[in-house]
Amino acid sequence: MRRVLVTGASRGIGRAVSIAFAERGDRVAVHYGRDIDAARETLRRLPGDGHALASADLADPDETQRVIDTAVDALGGIDVLVNNAAVATSDATRHAVPSVEYEQWQQIWRKSIDVNLIGAANLTYLVARHLIDRGAPGAIVNIGSRGAFRGEPDFPAYAASKAALHAFGQSMAITLAPHDIAVTSVAPGFIGTERQATRLAGAEGDGLRAQSPFGRIGTPEEVAAAVVFLASPEAVWASGTILDLNGASHLRT
Structure with missing residues (x-):
């Protein structure tokens, strides 16, 4: 049990x-932002x-520390x-350059970087130090995005933050390997x-499914299976x- x-x-x-993870017998701390009813349904x-x-x-470093403390307790x-x-x-x-005002552009970029990258970096630091202090092995898995590689013209902050998250994970893989922590x-x-x-039920649905030669979209369960492994x-x-x-749907070289 982990x-x-x-x-x-x-x-x-x-x-x-x-x-x-719970189906494997692990104990899970379910983090949520504001939607407590949905989080309770997950639980x-x-x-x-x-x-x-x-x-x-x-996006708040102090709250990030508290979520770690809550999970550990x-x-x-x-x-x-x-x-x-x-x-x-x-x-x-959505913040495509031709259709968004400068103030909104800044707000979306700041929030995206604060949560998608810096929030994940802070959590990684805190969990890694927790594991190192215990002398215990561990694992960290980041959920990035295809958009980091193919681009997201309507959501450039999202794509950039996910590309940065991928790069951050690789840096941490090197740093934390001597401590038996895989990233x-x-x-x-x-x-x-x-x-x-x-979106899937509307006019976009067929186009979204056609992005993959399988003729369908992925499921959360398929992502979960990879994460657990x-x-x-x-x-x-x-x-x-x-x-x-x-x-x-997108092949990297």
Whole structure:
């Protein structure tokens, strides 16, 4: 049994990751930002016992420290961190240069970097120091994005923050390997979460499915399966990798 902190776990990929770990017998701290009802639903779906909720605005370093303290107190420690929380792509965060005002441009960039990159960096630091102080092995998995490689013209801050998260993870893989802490990242393509249901059911749906030669989109459970594997002791030699999970919709060379 391991103790796992999953950020942004109130729904979508974070919820699927939390369930996948709990199904293996692990204890999970479900982090959420504001939607406590959705977080409670995630908690309700977790098999086993000993799970917990932990709330924080990850753009705030003090709240980030508190979420670690809450998870450690509730679970008895942290062995695995999944950096999933992010300011995601949505109508509210669209900021293509021709159609956004300068003030909004700055606000979206700042929030994206503060949460997607600096929040994940702070969590990684705190969990890594926790593991080092215990003299325990561990794993950190970052949820990046296909957009880091193919670009996101309507959401450049998102793509840039995810590219930076990938690079940060590789730096940490080198730094933390002597302490038996593996660090990996996954780069999902379009995933069929609750947040995307309207787009998939509308006029965009066929085009989104056609991005992959499989003719469909990915599922949160497929991402979760990869995360659980990368966090396992059997995958330690994959430390430093960035795993594409996009159904061959974008191929890197």
